[in-house]
Amino acid sequence: MKRYAVVVAGGGLVGTATALALARLGLATALLERRAAPLPEAAWDTRIYAINPGSQAFLEKLGAWQRLDAARLQAVYRMDVRGDAGGLLRLDSYESGVERLATILESARLQQALLDAAQAEPLLDVLCPAALAGVDWQPAPVLTLEDGSELQCELLVAADGADSPLRARAGIAASITPYRQLGVVANFACERPHRGTAFQWFLGESVLAWLPLPGRRMSMVWSAPEAPAEELLALDAAALAQRVQEAGGARLGSLELLTPAAGFPLRLIRPEKIFRPGFVLAGDAAHGVHPLAGQGVNLGFGDAEALAEVLAARGRAACGDPLLLARHARRRREPVAAMQSMTHGLYHLFAAQIPGAGALRNGGLSLMNQLGPVKSQLIHHALIS
Ligand SMILES: Cc1cc2nc3c(=O)[nH]c(=O)nc-3n(C[C@H](O)[C@H](O)[C@H](O)COP(=O)(O)OP(=O)(O)OC[C@H]3O[C@@H](n4cnc5c(N)ncnc54)[C@H](O)[C@@H]3O)c2cc1C
Structure with a gap:
């Protein structure tokens, strides 16, 4: 069985950025994505993002921004x-x-830049296509992939999107x-x-x-x-x-x-909590907001950066330590709630x-x-x- 400090499930923009940021801390990390992202095309991508300067600075630190045209x-x-x-x-x-x-x-170009940076990162294994088939939570997560292989980790990060199958599998209810x-x-x-x-x-x-x-x-x-x-x-x-x-x-x-x-x-998505021991939500799995402020992916990059900062200061604690994850959840509560209230309030x-x-x-x-x-x-x- 292969052992990692962290496994990130979901290789969208937020999952890839999270895996990259954690591997840069010196943590052995795996990124699981069930399907390869389409390659950028010459035509303009219909999926575009307004990246705020805070997210830009984070993407520069990850070496992804510099790869953009x-x-x-x-x-x-x-x-x-x-x-x-x-x-x-x-x-x-x-x-x-x-x-x-x-x-x-454009979304596809940022995805490609993040993936290129991830593939150049020695401590990060990018497993694609790879999908989770099951998780045994005790005492630390053991993941079974659809091809039957098994991975063990201290921390499983679910960055598997708004419908997050892993959120449900972890028994975390969400108001949608x-x-x-x-x-x-x-x-x-x-x-x-x-x-x-x-x-x-x-x-x-x-x-x-x-x-x-x-x-x-x-x-x-x-x-x-x-x-x-x-x-x-x-x-x-x-x-x-x-x-x-x-x-x-x-x-x-x-x-x-x-x-x-x-x-x-x-959809407005609010999970009852964003972590349990050895497990944390990130990106749209952790929060859905109305796109009227164009902030969804920026909030997700905020999750990635905050998690990396908390784990960088973990001392001897394991990455999935609930006290560490509670600290991370406290840091994210205010910016996420503020953005959800602002967009929801303006909408109404x-x-x-x-x-x-x-x-x-x-x-x-x-x-x-x-x-x-x-x-x-x-x-x-x-x-x-
Ligand atoms: C119309 C619209 C416009 C928007 N405009 C903006 C904007 O201008 N600015 C902005 O910041 N945000 C915007 N957003 C929000 C933004 O699109 C999302 O916040 C962002 O894409 C979320 O990224 P993510 O990585 O969390 O999730 P996703 O992009 O959903 O990625 C999840 C990944 O997990 C993978 N996955 C799922 N299950 C498994 C599994 N079991 N095993 C392995 N992999 C799995 C999926 O294949 C997918 O690649 C907009 C949203 C909408 C709907």
Whole structure:
């Protein structure tokens, strides 16, 4: 039986970053992924992320950021957030004294950069394709893979996504609240330059975001109730471009669809706890948030970094020591709860159809826009930290 200090199950962005960060501490680590990620293509990936500067610094430390093609990265310098009745909040990196608010990149390219860094790491075994078939928890986790091989570890990290089969296997219940919405994503060529501006519109029950891509291109995330979202997905290329252009007041002139639209179900996921002895959740397995703040994967990188810091200071304790994992869970509670409350609260504030709610939410956005220190705080808490 092969023995490791840590086994990470799930080789998505968060699992790969976690395995890499832990192996860099000198811990013998295995990363299990059941299917190989598709290789990046020349066409623009529909799955894109707004990576905040905190996550960027972490990815640089892991040696993954340096492997990205700079020509496929786009800095976000400004963000225009508009309410459904004239409210406007404008966040600006220059005004707030930061170099950029975020960097937009493609999922498959970041996945490949992380995987390349992982494969170059001597203490990290990347096992792919490899899927877990069973876990015996006592006294330390013993994992059986589908090919019958067995691994033993001090700590099993479940980074196996929002539906996390391992979370259920570990007996950790999760409250899953579907927003009954789909996030519809697609990339467009645009007539006018975006100058590094991200746009977001709260349109009653839906939230439309345009994130800048290099050149005259942008990536859309339109979070909408299921029925209108399905309608968007059924439109042909020209009709979808026209609809998106109109919904955004033609801010970037006329649009042309570059990649077919895809839809993702949106859920708020809150597990009752994130660890048990020898076991911890990370990434979407540990928390699901509405994508309106574009922070899901950033929260996951925060999990990876925090776990590495706690394990670096473990002294003689085993990696799966419940006291260590409790320390990690305490550190993650506040940032995760803050992000879930903010995105959930904003979603409900803008979806509310009660009298007076419109004036309150639009007035609130415009008021925030007048308050320099509040805006700087918002940038530091929501986008950077
Ligand atoms: C429409 C939309 C837009 C979004 N936009 C943004 C954004 O702009 N910025 C942002 O930060 N976040 C965004 N998010 C959130 C982001 O996509 C997720 O937070 C992130 O992908 C989670 O990564 P993960 O590694 O935790 O999970 P996943 O990406 O789900 O990876 C889990 C991995 O585990 C593997 N796996 C599962 N079970 C097993 C098993 N038994 N054995 C081995 N492997 C297994 C799977 O194959 C998979 O590779 C968005 C989400 C949506 C829906």
